[in-house]
Amino acid sequence: MRTGVANLPLHYGKAPRWLFSRMTKLSGEIAEIIINEYGKDEFLRRLSDPFWFQAFGCVLGFDWHSSGLTTTVLGALKVSLNEKNLGIKVCGGKGATSRKTPSEIENTDFDLSTKKIENLVKASKLSAKVDNSLIQDGFQLYHHNFIFTEKGKWAVIQQGMSESWARRYHWLSEDVKTFVEEPHNAIVSDTKKEDVLNLTAKESRETRQATLDLVKGKNILTLPKRHEILKKDLSKRAMKFILVAHESQPKNYEELISIKGIGPKTIRALSLISDLIYGTKASWKDPVKYSFAHGGKDGIPHLIDKPIYDKNIEILRDAIENAKIGRKEKIFAIKRLSHFFK
DSSP: OOOOEEEEEOOOSOOOHHHHHHHHHHHHHHHHHHHHHHOHHHHHHHHTOHHHHHHHHHHTTOOSSSTHHHHHHHHHHHHHHHHSOSSEEEEEEEGGGGGGHHHHHHTOOSOOOHHHHHHHHHHHHHHHHIIIIIEESSOEEEEEEEEEETTSOEEEEEEEEETTEEEEEEEEGGGOSOTTSOOSSOOOOSOOOSSOEETTSGGGHHHHHHHHHHHHSGGGGGOOSOOTTTTTTOOHHHHHHHHHHHHHOOSSHHHHHHSTTOOHHHHHHHHHHHHHHHOOOOBOSOOOOOOOSSOOTTOSSSOOOHHHHHHHHHHHHHHHHHHHTTOOHHHHHHHHHHGGGO
């Protein structure tokens, strides 16, 4: 199962109300079938796969290649999953809504320990910090969804914007050994940029350690005043937060980047200073390494057939209701159909 990043053209506007209401219903029925058949963890795995997620959006009838697929599909899924009692919650969203993610996690009705809730909030904040600051690919995050189960497993789907393109980042908790070293299993994209500072790369391990040593040590206060590398990167603001980090004495790199105010410019400056003092070399390589069921919102490849869309929602809902009372013939029939399209 791959998890990673997808690049999409940036589209503006809103989904029509008639389509969004249907997307909410159909996404909920599909999610319920997958969860009932394969479990909540498997549903998180599928969401964390950018190719499956793209196919999911296509089945729901949204633009196959636009940035709006991410925000609209997750918006519909948030409504449907949070209304159903399936043991999965979706928090966050676009713009100001994304900043409410921690409070939404904290206010969950799941029976989670205080420690688990704290870990979920930490995962939400760190995943955003990593993709916005440690991978400096020019995409500014504006959308963040945090999906978690009643057992504390989680996935993150977030999106950044750069000019007329959007890049989507996928995370899965079971594959994250550390937040700061290659937390994505794979990163896929149509666009590969030049000179992307990637501090999550294995090649950047020495730079991360040297940066931490630099911040914790006294030599942070005796940096050279002039150097060509530093002129455009070491601003007064960056220097201010380097000193704040020094006073905090972080135990590890995760704690360092978690300090309020430590953003892309400060992290970049620290990496360059580490190179200057210790000769460590960070990675400057961009980490970037379905089909339609109901038509598309924009009429490509054809207009959405509303009666067929509604009939499919009805079929899935009927199959789910029958499965609940022990009659799984329709679920098995849907499963058998899938073999014809492999």
